Structure formats: C-alpha cells, structure tokens
Amino acid sequence: MSVRLSPRRRAGDRPLRCAAGTMSRTLVLSIGLIWLAVSGGAAQSPESVNLVLHWQHQSQFAGYYMALAKGLYAREGLDVRLVRGGPDVRGVELLRSGKADFASLMLSSAMEERARGLPLVHLAQIVNRSNFLLVAWRNPSQGPPIRELADLNGQKLTVWLEDFRAPYLALFASHGVRPVILPQYCTLSLFPQRGAVACSAMRYNEYHVLMQSGIQAADVRVFSLHELGIRMPEDGLYAMQDVWKQRPDTCRKFVRASLQGWRYAHAHHDETIDEVMKYVRKDNLPVNRMHMVWMLREILASIFPAPGDSWTFGRLSRDAYAETRALLTRHSGLHTSPEFDGFVTDEEGL
Amino acid sequence: MINLLNRSLAYRMSALILLGAGLVLLLVQGVSHIEQRRRMLADAVQQGNTLAESAVFQIEVPLGRAESVVQQTAVFLAEKEISRAESAGLIRRTLERNPNLLGMAIALNESPASQGDFKILYGWRTGGTIQVRDREAPALDYQQDWFYLPNYLKRPVWVEPYYDSDAKTSMVTYAVPVLRAGEVVAVVTCDLALEWIHQLLDALPLGESGMALLLSHRGTYISHPVRALEMTETGFSLAEAQADPEMSRNLYQLGLDMLSGQPGYKLFKRPFGDQMAYMHYRPVPATGWALGLMLPQAQVLEPLVRLNRIGALLGLAGLLLLLIPALGIAWSVARPLRHLAVAAHRLAAGDFDARLPELRSRDEVARLTVAFDQMRHNLRRYIADLTATTAAKERIAGELSAAREIQMRIVPKLFPPFPHRPEIDLYAMLIPAREVGGDLYDFVLLDEDHLYLAIGDVSGKGVPASLLMAVGKTMLKSIMQSVRAPARALAQVNEELSEDNELCMFITMFCGILNLKTGDLIYANAGHNPPFLTRRSGAIERLDQPPGPALGVIPGASYHDCSTRLNDGDLLVLYTDGITEAMNSTNLMFDENGLLDHIRCEGHQSARRFLESLEQAVHTHAAGAEQSDDITALVVRYRVPLAVTAGSIQPVLDFERPPDATLRLHNRLAEMNRLTVWIDAQGIALQLPEPLLISLNLVLEEWIVNVISYAYVDKSEHVIEVRLWRDQDDVKIEVEDDGKPFDPTAQAAADTTLALEHRQIGGLGIHFIRKTMNYFAYRRDQGRNIITMVKTNGEQAVC
Secondary structure, three states, X not given: OOOOOOOOOOOOOOOOOOOOHHHHHHHHHHHHHHHHHHHOOOOOOOEEEEEEXXXXXXXXXXXXXXXXXXXXXXXXXXXXXXXXXXXXXOHHHHHHOOOOXXXXXXXXXXXXHHHOOOOEEEEEEOOOOOOEEEEEEOOOOOOOOOOOHHHHOOOEEEEEOHHHOHXXXXXXXXXXXXXXXXXXXXXXXXXXXXXXXXXXXXXXXXXXXXXXXXXXHHHEEEEEOOOOOOOOOOEEEEEEHXXXXXXXXXXXXXXXXXXXXXXXXXXXXXXXXXXXXXXXXXXXXXXXXXXXXXXXXXXXXXXXXXXXXXXXXXXXXXXXXXXXXXXXXXXXXXXXOOOHHHHEOOOOOO | OHHHHHHOHHHHHHHHHHHHXXXXXXXXXXXXXXXXXXXXXXXXXXXXXXXXXXXXXXXXXXXXXXXXXXXXXXXXXXXXXXXXHXXXXXXXXXXXXXXXXXEEEEEEOOOOOOOOOOOEXXXXXXXXXXXXXXXXXXXXXXXXXXXXXXXXXXXXEEOOOEEEOOOOEEEEEEEEEEEEOOEEXXXXXXXXXXXXXXXHHHOOOOOOOOEXXXXXXXOEEEEOOOHHHOOOOEHHHHHHOOOOHHHXXXXXXXXXXXXXXXXXXXXXXXXXXXXXXEEEEEEEOOOOEEEEEEEEHHHHOHHHHXXXXXXXXXXXXXXXXXXXXXXXXXXXXXXXXXXXXXXXHHHHOOXXXXXXXXXXXXXXXXXXXXXXXXXXXXXXXXXXXXXXXXXXXXXXXXXXXXXXXXXXXXXXXXXXXXXXXXXXXXXXXXXXXXXXXXXXXXXXXXXXXXXXXEEEEEOOOHHHHHHHHHHHHHHHHHHHHHHOOHHHHHHHHXXXXXXXXXXXXXXXXXXXXXXXXXXXXXXXXXXXXXXXXXXXXOOXXXXXXXXXXXXXXXXXXXXXXXXXXXXXXXXXXXXXXXXHOOEOOOOOEOHHHXXXXXXXXXXXXXXXXXXXXXXXXXXXXHOOOOOOOOEEEEEEEEOOOHHHHOOOOOOOOOOOOOOOEEEEEEOOHHHHHHHHHHHHHHHXXXXXXXXXXXXXXXXXXXXXXXXXXXXXXXXXXXXXXXXXXXXXXXXXXXXXXXXXXXXXXXXXXXXXXXXXXXXXXXXXXXXXXXXHOOEEEEEEEOOEEEEEEEEOOOOOOOO
C-alpha cells in the first residue's frame, strides 16, 4: 500500500488498463494541475492543442510520439502536448470540461458517452481490429480443464469493468456461456494467483505480461474475441462537437499529422521503441523494453490492415460502426445510440 | 630442430626421454586436474546450497514475524468489531512494538454488512513518528491488490512488491482477510521496506563475480545487483531479449526452474560473455519468491587454475632438470657409436687399421664393435682372395683375347683382297659369339684364274672349336693348293680329322674353286648350309646338291664335286647357321627367309655393302638378344674379265659430247711426229699429268704404228682419226681407221713366258695396251675399225 493516502499512481502497478470511472470526483486537484501544465505555457502561434491518452505512456500511443518527435505536428502548425492517462486521468472528463482538445478513446466508450448526451465527435479510427482476449488456464486448480468457451460455465473469471466490459458480455451472451464474473482492476493478479480460471486481456499488453511472468502459451487457452465474432474497433481520436465546429481545420491538421505519425512508427520500429522508452523512463514506469517491442508490433498489426483485412487505415466503416452498435445495444444496455452521420466526421483518414 | 633430431642419436634419445617424462607428467596432471575439478565443483554446489539455505532463512525470519503480527490482529478483529479510535490505537501500538514494519492498514469491507464508522485507516512511520490517517480515496484502494486479492482469495497474501517513489524504497505488503462467517469483513495489512534484503544479499560471500537475485512469484526482480532491473524486468523478459533463440530458451527454462518451488542448482550459459555459471535457487516458501545465487564456473575453478599453473611450472622445471642426465646418458651411448662410424668411414676409404673404440662393457654397442672387427677381418681376407682370383681371371682373359686375335689372323681379312682383279668383288665377315669362335672362311687365288673359296663351322664354341677350326682351315687350304679338287680335298681332310677324334668334334665345310675366266664353279659340301647363288636377273639358286657328312665324323667318307657356272654380275653367298639361326628375345630365328629377303633387297649392292647391311639386319632382328653363335658369311660377285667381254659392257666413261680434241693423220709413219706434238699440246691444254701423257703417247704410238703398218692392203692414202675426251683425271681415246677388220681384243693374251723370239708379232703391243689402259674395246662400224681406250684416275691398269 502506498504511503500516499490517495493512490494517484503507484510504480508497483502494472500498466494495466483500468476502468476508473468512479474516481473522477476525487481528482479535481490533479486535473487542475494538469490544466495548468497543458494550457499555461501555450504560445499564440503555432496553435497549441493537447491530446489526452488512454493510459500511461506505452507503445499503444507510439504514433503520437513519432508525430511529435519527427515534427509532423509542427509542420501542420500545431503545438501538441501529450497528456498521459491512467487510473487517475479520464479523457472523457477532460474533453467535457474543455481542458483537452482531443482524446484517445475506445469506440464503445465514446458511443456510450454520446448516448448519455456528451456531444463527442469521432475524428479518426486508429485501432480497427479488436485486441480483446480471454485467457484461461488450460488446467485450472479447480474445475474441469478449459478447452472451449463452454467450459467456462459456472467458473470464476475476471473481466474489466465499465466500457471495457461490453465486448466480454457480448461474447458470453452470444455464445450462451454463463461464468461467474469477478471484477478486474488495474493489475492482473487474481488470475496468476489462480483465484480465477480466466481473465480479460489485451493481446498487445496483458497477454504478454503473463508470458513475461513465466506462463507459457501451452499453459493457457486463449480466446480471441475478434475471431469469435465480437468485432469492435478500439482506439480512436475524438473531440467535442464544439471544437470540431469552431476549428475544423485544426482538427483536420491534427488527424492528418497523427496518422502520419503512425505511418512513421510503422516504418521505423527500432526508432519508435527508443522514443517510447524515453517517455517510459521519464515517468519512471516499471515497463521493460521487450514488452514495448511486443506491444508495438501487436498494436501496429491491429492498425494497419494486412492483405485480406477489410478495414482502411484511419477510417471507421459504416459496417463496423453498425456491428458495434448492434453488439452494444443487445448486450450492454445501450438504449439510444448515435447515428453514424453526425457522430463520425467525414473528414477522417486525411 | 627436426634436422638436429635426425642427425644425432643423443638428441633423439634425450627428446624421447623428455617426451616420455612429459607425457607421464601430463597424465598425472590431467588426472589430478579432473579429480580436483570434480571435487571443487561438488564443494561449490554444496557451498552454494548452504548459502542459499541460510539466506532464505534470514529472509523468512522478519517476514514470518510480520505475518504473525498481522495474523494476530486479524484474529482479534474477527472476534469483535472495533471503532475507528480503537483501530487507530491498535495500528499505532503495533507499529510501536514492531519497528521493522513501515506501515499498517485496517480496511473494512464496503459491503453493507459492515457497520464500521470508518472505511480504511492507515498508519505509517514518518520522520520518527507514527501517523494514523483515513485514506482519502478508499474506492481506488479497494481496487488495489492488497485488498482485492485477500478479498477474493479469502486467504493471506504477500502482494507483488513494488517501488514506492514517495517512501523511496522497495516495499512489500502482507494482507490478511478478516473472515466472519465465511465473509471477508475487513482486510489487515502491513508494509515492509525491502532495503534490508538488499543488504542481506549484498553481504553474502559470493566472490568477485558471483551475485544474488530475488524473484517475486511472477518472476519480477525484487533484488538484483543491477538495481535498474528491479521491479521492471523479469527473468523471462531478460530471456526474451536474447537474440540467440537457444540462449533465450535456456534462460526462460532457468526462470521456470527457479520458480518451480523446489530448491536446486543448474549450470547455464550466461548472456553477455557466454561464461558458464551455476545458479543455486531456493524458494522462499512464505511469499512464493525465489532466491538465486549465481556463481560463475570460472570463479569456482579459479584455485584450480592457479594450481594448474603452479603444476605446469614445476613440471617444466623438472623436465629441464631431467634434460641434464638424459643428455649425459645419451652421449655415453652415442660416443662409441660415433667412433665406430668414424672407423667405418675410414674402412670405406680403404684404411683397415682404423682404431676401434675400447670395450668397456658387454652391451649392444660392445657387441656391435666386436662384430665390426670381425667384419673387418673377413673383409680383409676376402679382398686378398679377390685380388688373387682377379689376377687369375685377368690372365685367362688375356689369353682368350690373344686366342681370338690369332683366330682372326687365321682368316684373311684384308679387303678388298684382290684390288687388281676387278672381276672379283669379294667380302667376308666373322663375328664370334664368344671370345673365340668355331666358324671359319677362307679364300685364296690359287693362280691367275682360280679362286679358292671355303666356309665352315666347327661343332662347339670357344678355344677348342677355334683350335679345330685352325687345323681344319689350314689343312684344307694346303691340300687344296695341290689337289685343286674340292671333293678330294674334303675327303683327305676328313681322313685326317677322323683319326683319333676322341672329342667327337667335327666341322661342316663348303669349299669350291671358281674359274675366273669362265665363271665355272666346282664345289663340294661336307654337311654345311648350302650357299645361295644370285643371278644377275634376280633369280636365286640354292647350291643344295646332296652334301656329304661333316668332316671328322665318318672315317673314309666320300664327297662329290658339283659344278655350276657364274655369269657376269652373279653373286655367290656362303654363310653359316649363325646367320639363319640368329634369334631375338622371343626365340624367333632370322631364318633362311630372312636371308633370302635380304639377298632380294640388297643383292645388287657391292659385296662389302651387302655383308655390312646383312650384319645390320641380323642385329636388328636380334634386337639386343645375346648372340648365340658365330656369324660368318662370305660373298663374291663374279665379273667376266674385260678381255673376254670387250664391247659387251659399257665403258666406264661414257662421253656423249663431242671430243675435246681431234687429230687426223695419214697412213704414213712420218705422221708420228705430229702425233707426239699433238699429245704434248693436249697435255698442256687439258692439264694432263706427266705420267699419263707418257702412257698415252706410248699406247697411241703403239696402236697407230700398228694400223699404218698392217691395216691397209693398198698403197693409197688413208686418214686415221684420233679423238680425245677428258673429264677430270679420266681420259678416253678413240682411234678410227678404214683399214681391214681387226679386233685386237679378240687376240689371245701374249704369252709373256715365251722367249721373245717366239712371241706373235703384235701380240706384245696389244698386251702393252691392255696393261696400260683401264679399258680397251673394239667395234666395227660402217666398214671402219674403232678402238676405244680409257685411262681412269691414273690407277693401275687391268691384267
């Protein structure tokens, strides 16, 4: 336990995804500090904007680091500040309050927020292929061996909360599986302690963390949600509708440079990893380089379509949107959902 | 070096001794090395395990103390619900009593069952005092592992250690659920700083390059000499970073082994430098951590390396010391051998008195010396014997050589034998098989017109054969001189040889007499190979009338004369079986056919050329095979004498061109002066030598006087034409007259034995011309007499 009374960030935590929606009210002080950091030193020209990342610095955001490092934002006349995410930072809140211009969010989260009335607009779809996995012990300490999804019936497993939960609920519902679902927070601890037979994991992150803790591929059964029909695009770039209406050029420039940054990262792996590790070290994060290498490779594979993939880099297709909306409506209690037009700008992929 | 070893026995022996000693030394060193290495490694394993065991014990003691403190508190809380104030007091007192604890928390569960007046209380040490406060964001705390894990696992948990940047130390939390009726109503925790673990592990006696690791149950480095790896890297992430897949696999497996919960050790290859090292690992049972002590093999074996180095140096020194006696022994063995070598060299140079080394022992060298001495004595005796034998052999060889010379002198071998008789072209050869042979040939002019020829072969070879051959030859020749009948002569010789022929030696013999005037050959054969007669036309006849027995075999045997006529240019070939039976290395004989072939090819050559080429042919046939028999042959080509055949053969010189000078004379004796003047003039003009001029003068004068005196029956005037050609030393003269026919060449030779007054007139003139000129011919052409005379090369004239 941290000697700090509020666990803002703990070096011992794994950089795991964590739904932290319940803590927003306790973070006023922190956010104030960030606001000062973000807007205090902004110059008149070039135009200052900021991007709130999903999570702590890692390869998941490599494209933005490279756009910044290679001067792609500057070339568009933008002075971009990257704001780290984490359990104590919530991009949606920063957008709502107008303290952030852009945010990297999950499509499902954004649709739910929009359905709740937050006027978000979708600027670009970065991750088009789902990275969600369900990792299960092949031979759990209790219960039958796990070979198929149906073997999870009545078994304890951990799943993320809130907006990361929807795909799993959709998976279980669509396959008629009824497991005992325990919450999963920032760290992946109950599964390795064998307190659960399965856990949710991102292919580019938690899955590899398990590998790095001595769990071998033969020890676990991995279910890919994408392959099991739960095809939900993930990370995208979002802004408030006002920002989009008032400063469309800025939005376009930002999207254009960000996509260029991703292209650069795609073409320069080693250089990109070096850049990622700079951010990691600056924040003293307990992240090793090999993990970042893995993460970059996997995230790029879900961003850039391989031959045979149906999506277009940077773009959200109407079909993928419709599929996501159907899944959310059916399995996640999303009653009113935004129409594609109006939510998704037609300026993306520039 | 190799050169030196090859040259000297002493060096080679020393080298062998050193090599042997070195090998033994190496073997001892090697065995000792292997044994010591084995023991050192076993000791190191033992030592590593002991160290690991003690280190784990030292780690577990404070952890166990903390566990019991927290568990007691949990037991207490399970019994009774306590207020915020009581809880704060409990935390404060516990921290006061347990100075190794950094902090402590009591967290009530959020569930509605809990009725406490606080959510989470946390006490910690700061600046020497203890503070206890409510946590500001309990909702986030409930998500933390220290609450989350015991809450769901319902058992005490050592949470994964972490680095606390506020406390600036690695920390670990022990969390125990408070269970009431199976429900988790609260969680009690304590925090421990892990700095003491660093100190503990750093203090372990692991040597210069050994190191200690502490891994969490998920493989994360809790303690590592490289602090930057702590809490960031795991044993598996370092394995993953290896470029070499095998190294990566091995390190990954090592991590699995370390976390298997069983103590053990493993020899593995270290990344960075590829050194082999031992990893001794041991679980920390309370926490699920693993302690690893890494000891490089090189470090473990370092004393062994030192020991080896000392051993090698001592061994080297020992070998160098050994070199001195080794060289001494080798020299003492080699010295007499060297002396022997010197003596042998002098012996080879002919010095039989070279001093031998003294015998000091009875070893192999001494035996060699004795044997050498014996050899020297034997050699000396042998050489003396050899000298005597050689002298005897030389004497015999000299005598044999003399015998051969005598034998060769017996047969005539001056060729051409009759240079003044152009009608006889004769050549003979005798090539003895050994020093002296048994073959013979012979020829002699019995008188002006009769040529005696003989060829024979004595049975056997060598001196006896040659002696018999000399006897036979001499006897036959002398008998032939008087008897002049081959058959009778052979019969007489046979009688002589048959008497007392105890050695049973015999001679085959062919002999004959050739009438040079007529070409008639009378011959008889005593068992000899029949000779061949080659006609000018090319036909070959074998003179194979039945021969009589060989000479010396049958007393009283009779022989028969046979005869044949040789025409002009015919070639008579006498030979012995040495020619026809000459064999090559495959025992193929030259054979009669070989001889006949040769006669056909070379029969037109002169006698000498014919025999020389025959000898060559026989040699070629033998192709280096040893000559087994004497090779003997005699050939004679018969030419009809000039006086007999004048006009029938071509003049030696045949001048087609007009004469170089011509003189016309009238049939008056007074014209003779003109003749003399003319000849002198031609002598000057044609540069004829003085003797030739004189001869020409005499011959022409003789003939022309003859023509003027006797050729004309009337008294009218006639012209006599003299024509002269000259070619170098040869001179041809023609004299043409229109007198009555007269062939001087048809006149019988002058009988010079008669007294002058009885001789036929003119006969002497013609005789003189014949004597003087080489060629003398007559022809009658359109009522005119033409006399042709040739004088060649100033040679002696025929007849």
